[in-house]
Amino acid sequence: MSRRLHIEVFRYNPLDPNSEPHMQSFYVNEYDSMTLFIALNLIRDEQDPTVQFDFCCRAGICGSCGMVINGRPGLACHTQTKDLPDHIVLHPLPVFKLIGDLSVDTGTWFRDAGARIEAWVHNDHDDFDASAEEVRMENDLANDIFELDRCIECGCCVSACGTARMREDFLGATSIARIARFYLDPRDERNEENYYQVIGNDQGVFGCMGLLGCEDVCPKHIPLQDQLGIMRRMLAIHSVKGILPKRVLDKLKHKGCCHESH
Amino acid sequence: MQIIYSDLLCIGAGLAGERVAVEAAKAGFNVTCLSIVPPRRSHSSAAQGGMQAALGNAIMGDGDCPDIHFADTVKGSDWGCDQEVARIFADTAPIVMREVAHWGVPWNRVEAGVHTYYKGGKPFDAEEKRDKHGLIHARAFGGTAKWRTCYTADGTGRSVLNTLDSMCLRYEVGIHDRTQAEALIHDGENCLGAIVRCLKTGELKAYLATATLIATGGYGRIYRATTNAVICDGGGQIAALDTGLVPMGNMEAIQFHPTGTVPTDILVTEGCRGDGGTLLDVNEYRFMPDYEPEKAELASRDVVSRRMQEHIRKGLGVKSPYGDHLWLDIRHLGEKHITTKLREVYDICTNFLGVNPIHDLIPVRPTQHYSMGGIRTNKDGAAYGLKGLFSAGESACWDMHGFNRLGGNSLAETVVAGRYVGKKIVEFLQGHTVDFKQSAINDAHTKVAARIMEMTKSSSKQESAIQLRDEMHSTMMDNVGIFRNGKDLQAAVDKLDELIDRSKSIKLQGTAIGFNPEISLALRIPGMLKLAQCTAYGALMRTESRGAHTREDFPERNDKEWLNRTLAYWKDGETRPELKYEETTPYFEIPPGERGYGGGKIIAADIPEEKLQVPGKGTDKKKAKQTKKAS
Amino acid sequence: MDASTLTLHVRKNGAGVGRLDVMQMLSGVLLIVFLWAHLMLVSSVLISPKLMDAIAWFFEATYMAQVGGPLIGLLIFTHFLLAARKMPWRASETNAFVKHSVMMHHKDTWLWLAQVATALLILVMASIHMWVVLTDLPITAVKSAARIQSGTWLPFYLVLLPLAEIHVGIGFYRIGVKYGYITKANRKWYQRLENYMMGGFITIGLITLIRFLFLTV
């Protein structure tokens, strides 16, 4: 079946004043179980040692290798070439600062977002008693929290989000899912008002326009859509507390999908 | 050159690096973490299985305690570990698991009632106790007497790393990612920080610090087939070795994991076998019980890997274009179990192998996985040779693993050592000041800058870093693998001599302004060759078989002559390390004996009576140990 | 004036943005209900022009048309103000979004662009339509038919009808998504529903227009 793949790679080195953004073509022979990780490394080893791209785990678990593959953000290491046409076009993820070629600075973006939403369990960390047994938790709840902890911060969802593309300070679905993780977690002592202060704005949940690009590209299938809905509803209801009767609000809150029953 | 000062410089921001960082930052010190990738992408995130700690909540771990964990660890190490350290580890592990739970790790919990579990491929029912409901649960892992491995589904590394990284955010640890430490700054006595290359701009910077921690993980990339990430190239070990003062411990102790997948070498977790997965040969026959009637697939890693290799050598492997392999069978665990508890495994199989593990067998073979050896430290995590230099995690040879580490013990080591060493570093920082000598900074900087200059200049040099890397890979794969012998090892050592020599004339193939990925490899290769040589030469000299180090020509474990630890020093300009040996452990809480699996003959040692006593505890060990060592 | 009113750099405790979002959603919901009700009223002509006249008479006799009409106008205006916060008014934003849609070839992303585009046209056309109808009360089937048969109004309605239905259909789906009523599990089903609804309402609207076209004045 061996095909000859035509791989077009975006090239631009922002540090080089003579560098102009352009597409460069490479040709690689395909073989069995080939992934874009293998193909790009072949290109770097054999054709052009200066191509910049990022891989780390090469197993789809670290999130380093997000890039735009034929128009869709995805992980290069878990994209098998056999699932692609023989013409493959690779771009760096938009939104994030370009380091060079296919490499972008997701680290700074995610750290900044994490700081803005205060992405840690808010409790008295020093209140830990080494001799006491751990506080108990239901296993189902632990699983629900882990479900959201599985995000690998690849940035695909942010790059697939039209809102993030238009508005630089939008926190993106990943950050909202991250807050949802803390909202679920009984160890985090923040209340609804605290969460409202960090994401109850146009940079947070209310900025999301429900386009679901995020949901449709997330390589880890994090339930972004459902979490966006849950958080938006929770915070919207929070904002009109005191206007509508409490009974009505409670009813609205528990309608539809939700983990809130836990 | 930009100079950045901190109290503590953590080179590496995986679990070990971040745990230490949190400890120091909480104590009010200014901490900077360096990492090649954003911290959450560190290879710790890839660890799926779990962390061992004797909590004894699960019914299958009922009655577990640090003593049993300690004994398993010592046996696992084939008596190659430092028993004082292993003791600290086993005693502290439960506390650390609870501590990270307090900070947010969503450990799986005990659910009271009857559950179906698997052992050796057979389902059985067990009833979890009501009074343990909601406490941290545990699963089975190889080489343990009890089910002791705490886990979060199959993303333990991910969730603990997320939690620690969130703590770093909370305590304002400075994270400088996309940086790579190239050399340590030292004055011959004190470590003063590191010269660091920025991977965004290619610039060199000096990071000065009163204390420096190396927590850069393993160096699996000296092998071609490894489960390690592409960044696991031993940068930290190289920087330490290059000082000529800091020795590497037990570099010949390399662990091969039984279930690296073919052809991509991506690991599928031991949890597969822990949950009841079995190994099959070309005839789809389950062969492990024939070799290891009691533990079968759940014997320790070195044993299973060796048995697999043995079986393949008998011609019973499955032929494939990528070499012979065996099968891992988890089909009987069922769709629900595979897509929830082993979801990451499911994803790997479908995304990378095109195999659906619910219906198909998974192609596996033993693959390089873990480096027991590394920067030799004392029990406080302080490196030999330089004051102010510490190491923790896989990069260190703290030495609780000896010649074989147990599954689930290394991830636990990162946080347990992280906490323990972190406290020691805090003590060190509280009582220590240091002079940052300009000359030392300049020396270190000049050395790195000169190497880069050399490679860029057009001259008679022509070695390609990629070529050298490929030759190193072939040598290590062919001659320093699971089964070793004098002839192959000698060939490897000779070849590495040659490669080390050639690595002095590396020349870049391309040019780029700013960051150039080719320089990263070119800078690393000479050091990786040295680590490879420490491994090969250490293995050649160690004429016995112990743990993962298996010599076909010396099959017995020789406690008489080799109950010791190899220390490899590298003097500037040499092609081989200088080897020294030190005692394995200050005392034997458990005297050398049979592991109970793996077979093999033992040449016994005469151990003086005083070495068999735990200092301060006399012979009445049991009682003293029951009281947990809280800190 | 409290301490937080001067500097922008303190935590805000106001519920502002959340309330605006709720109001936008409510204005959307009301408009959906209105539009469908409106369509039902008009298409009653299909059953009989007399029925349509009777309904129109009822609305006027109770002064619902005279008061409700302008109220709907106000509602549309309010909705416009609220929704406009999200529109890509800056060229750079439009540019970025269009580029993004082209890159992604992703349906839901295109749909939003469709909603923005239809919105602008509706703003103009709905205003004209309302002005014309409400300044020429009473509403009767004959008057409407006359307008449509006059020529210029037919193309006008042929454009406005699908625009409004598309805008509302997408709006319905997206309110569901944004507020978490449409979930991962039932999204496919709602997407289908959205299509059927848009198709169905446009068809009813078209048939109604045809009926007017052939209604003897």
Ligand SMILES: Cc1cc2nc3c(=O)[nH]c(=O)nc-3n(C[C@H](O)[C@H](O)[C@H](O)COP(=O)(O)OP(=O)(O)OC[C@H]3O[C@@H](n4cnc5c(N)ncnc54)[C@H](O)[C@@H]3O)c2cc1C
């Ligand atoms: C696939 C896989 C699965 C595993 N599963 C388990 C398991 O289930 N249970 C278990 O106990 N163990 C497991 N292990 C082993 C365990 O994960 C590792 O030993 C452990 O995570 C190492 O952690 P660390 O903090 O020491 O290093 P790492 O997590 O590897 O972190 C190293 C850090 O150092 C940085 N770094 C490296 N070089 C430099 C440099 N030159 N300059 C600056 N920074 C640098 C990196 O960027 C990174 O931040 C597994 C290992 C692998 C490969």
Ligand code: HEM
């Ligand atoms: C007057 C001109 C109008 C403009 C400028 C306008 C603009 C918009 C815009 C930009 C949106 C998207 C908002 C977002 O993405 O958050 C929207 C949503 C919507 N519009 Fe309009 N619209 C207009 C008239 C109408 C009319 C007449 C109706 C119905 C009869 C209507 C029904 C809706 C609905 C149901 C939504 C979804 C609400 C939401 O997402 O919260 N609109 N509108």
Ligand code: SF4
């Ligand atoms: S939510 Fe999904 S797409 Fe977004 S960063 Fe996390 S893993 Fe990537």
Ligand code: SF4
């Ligand atoms: S649903 Fe929200 S976060 Fe996701 S892509 Fe759309 S606008 Fe962005």
Ligand code: FES
């Ligand atoms: S390299 Fe880690 S996710 Fe692709």
